[in-house]
Amino acid sequence: MRLEPKFDALLRRHCRLVAPGSPIDPDALLATLGVDSLEVVEMIVAIEDEFDLAIPQEMLTPEVFATPATIWQAIGELSAQ
Amino acid sequence: MPPMADVSAGRAASLAGWFGQGLAAAPDGVALRAGGLDWTYAELYDYALRLGGALRAQDGHAPAAVGILAARSAECYAGILAALFAGATVVPMSPAFPVERTVTMARAAGVTHVIADRAGRMAAAGLRAALPDLHVIAPEAGRVPAGDPLPAPVEVDPAAVAYVLFTSGSTGQPKGVPVTHANMAHFLAYSRQRYRLTPSDACSQTFDTTFDLAMFDLFVTWSAGATLVSTPAHAFRALPDFVTAQRLTVWFSVPSAIALVGRYGGLAPGSMPSLRWSLFCGEPLLAAAAAEWQTAAPGSILENLYGPTELTIACSVYRWSPDRSPAECVNGVVPIGDIYPGLGDRLLAERESDVGVGELCVTGPQMFSGYLNPSHDEGRFLAADGQRWYRTGDLVRRTPAGLAFLGRLDHQVKIRGYRVELAEIEARLRELPAVAEALVVPVEHGGTRRLAAWYTGVPGCEGELRDHLAAGLPEFMVPHWLQHLRALPLNANGKADRRALAERAQRLADDGAA
Numbered sequence: 001m002r003l004e005p006k007f008d009a010l011l012r013r014h015c016r017l018v019a020p021g022s023p024i025d026p027d028a029l030l031a032t033l034g035v036d037s038l039e040v041v042e043m044i045v046a047i048e049d050e051f052d053l054a055i056p057q058e059m060l061t062p063e064v065f066a067t068p069a070t071i072w073q074a075i076g077e078l079s080a081q
Numbered sequence: 082m083p084p085m086a087d088v089s090a091g092r093a094a095s096l097a098g099w100f101g102q103g104l105a106a107a108p109d110g111v112a113l114r115a116g117g118l119d120w121t122y123a124e125l126y127d128y129a130l131r132l133g134g135a136l137r138a139q140d141g142h143a144p145a146a147v148g149i150l151a152a153r154s155a156e157c158y159a160g161i162l163a164a165l166f167a168g169a170t171v172v173p174m175s176p177a178f179p180v181e182r183t184v185t186m187a188r189a190a191g192v193t194h195v196i197a198d199r200a201g202r203m204a205a206a207g208l209r210a211a212l213p214d215l216h217v218i219a220p221e222a223g224r225v226p227a228g229d230p231l232p233a234p235v236e237v238d239p240a241a242v243a244y245v246l247f248t249s250g251s252t253g254q255p256k257g258v259p260v261t262h263a264n265m266a267h268f269l270a271y272s273r274q275r276y277r278l279t280p281s282d283a284c285s286q287t288f289d290t291t292f293d294l295a296m297f298d299l300f301v302t303w304s305a306g307a308t309l310v311s312t313p314a315h316a317f318r319a320l321p322d323f324v325t326a327q328r329l330t331v332w333f334s335v336p337s338a339i340a341l342v343g344r345y346g347g348l349a350p351g352s353m354p355s356l357r358w359s360l361f362c363g364e365p366l367l368a369a370a371a372a373e374w375q376t377a378a379p380g381s382i383l384e385n386l387y388g389p390t391e392l393t394i395a396c397s398v399y400r401w402s403p404d405r406s407p408a409e410c411v412n413g414v415v416p417i418g419d420i421y422p423g424l425g426d427r428l429l430a431e432r433e434s435d436v437g438v439g440e441l442c443v444t445g446p447q448m449f450s451g452y453l454n455p456s457h458d459e460g461r462f463l464a465a466d467g468q469r470w471y472r473t474g475d476l477v478r479r480t481p482a483g484l485a486f487l488g489r490l491d492h493q494v495k496i497r498g499y500r501v502e503l504a505e506i507e508a509r510l511r512e513l514p515a516v517a518e519a520l521v522v523p524v525e526h527g528g529t530r531r532l533a534a535w536y537t538g539v540p541g542c543e544g545e546l547r548d549h550l551a552a553g554l555p556e557f558m559v560p561h562w563l564q565h566l567r568a569l570p571l572n573a574n575g576k577a578d579r580r581a582l583a584e585r586a587q588r589l590a591d592d593g594a595a
Binding site: 016017019029031032034035036037038040041044045055057058060061062063064065066 | 116117152153175176177179200203313314315316317318319322323326337341345497527529544547548551556557559561
């Protein structure tokens with residue numbers, strides 16, 4: 001799986017333990033990519049801005065924000081609405 | 082201060098017994114809300130007995146220590162109960178920690194069994210590769226592998242270890258802190274009578290289970306028959322909505338959560354009217370943050386709790402008063418207040434001329450008996466007045482408003498409440514041949530505290546160094562900035578000048594230039 005370029009660029013700004021130029025594992029836990037509890041909230045706001053979405057309360061959970069793949073799935077579901 | 086009621090009233094002998102009090106009070110009440118599901122006390126009890134049975138079925142006898150490699154799932158919470166019901170010691174682990182660190186923790190705590198949730202499975206596989214005799218149970222969303230359920234929680238000796246938590250160690254190895262059921266009994270008896278929660282309360286659960294304050298969340302809530310609501314950082318995006326939707330009555334978090342909630346507009350006056358307790362612990366609480374939170378949750382009593390893991394969750398408390406407290410703060414920091422009844426405190430002064438100022442030392446029934454590795458005890462205990470005291474390493478001053486926290490006596494810093502020994506990170510950096518010397522300093526950045534590392538040796542190895550740190554340390558211990566220096570600056574005593582490097586790191590964080 002290759003990440004969509006806009007999403008890939010967004011993730012890189014928040015995943016500080018991903019080395020520049022190396023691919024992001026879509027199934028890695030966000031925390032292992034360097035996303036702390038502060039950063040995850042920043043990332044939620046950035047996703048809402050860049051993809052022009054409002055993420056509802058019930059989706060602001062660790063299950064949705066577990067890995068790049070689960071976030072991408074949620075973006076897809078919200079964009080389709 | 083509340084009256085000194087008899088803190089032995091209603092005391093249970095074990096953590097299973099404390100859960101049993103809530104089960105008896107509200108069998109059909111909601112014990113846990115996590116992952117979009119509600120679990121009643123009866124359901125959670127049943128699930129934990131089944132998981133406990135599965136633990137016993139692995140090799141026929143009682144597990145000694147059970148790692149819980151899970152986060153915020155039913156398996157995480159029921160797994161903690163299952164280990165306790167099976168008579169074992171709980172060893173909370175994090176799916177987000179590097180496997181290398183989890184292996185170190187498992188070895189040190191003598192972990193024989195692991196319960197992993199979906200998030201913990203990959204780490205569990207890594208753990209098993211390093212420890213082939215480990216039994217791993219990975220239940221799928223409420224379904225448990227074969228084995229008869231436990232008929233009831235196994236009785237345990239109050240002196241048995243209830244849980245082991247690990248804190249950063251200055252020698253380069255994490256330090257295991259064993260806390261007994263008796264330690265917890267004193268803490269819970271006091272908390273029960275101080276907060277007087279009932280089955281109609283709903284309590285936040287913000288802390289990762291690798292942090293001992295999570296044990297407050299679980300057992301203060303469950304001993305009252307109240308509802309524990311998993312509250313991940315994600316909810317901070319719009320916290321008042323979350324608090325209102327979940328009808329939270331008790332909030333408990335690190336103080337740095339206040340700034341995070343405020344950044345997203347969550348601290349408008351009166352925005353969290355359902356709260357009746359607002360509790361903070363884990364790092365210094367700033368007066369301005371306390372005042373802002375109090376305005377947002379005006380119906381709540383706000384308290385600042387203090388205590389290292391070694392003294393079982395918290396050992397002192399200060400109650401905020403919007404009128405009186407601003408004048409009682411020291412350097413803009415809320416006092417840590419009075420030591421709990423039943424515990425003793427004394428100050429170890431650096432010089433004889435110091436009066437009312439010194440290192441806080443505490444003794445009593447919440448004091449742990451020593452680290453898993455006895456060599457870590459060196460310098461951490463004081464013998465005085467025929468008693469053994471735990472030396473906290475915290476410099477405090479006695480004031481009319483109770484104890485005031487002044488700072489650390491060593492190079493330990495708090496990152497979002499997590500204790501971090503800078504020397505542990507420095508030791509990890511020096512393991513690499515490219516590194517001659519290393520020095521790590523804290524910086525303030527974006528409303529929180531972060532780390533910067535400097536090293537001497539081979540230039541251009543920053544990427545390799547960061548990978549090495551991330552492979553062995555939790556995320557919060559991996560510095561945000563890492564730079565090479567030709568030589569460390571020295572101070573007048575010929576030692577590495579931490580202050581100069583901290584100032585330089587702060588400039589790096591502020592504007593990206595050193």
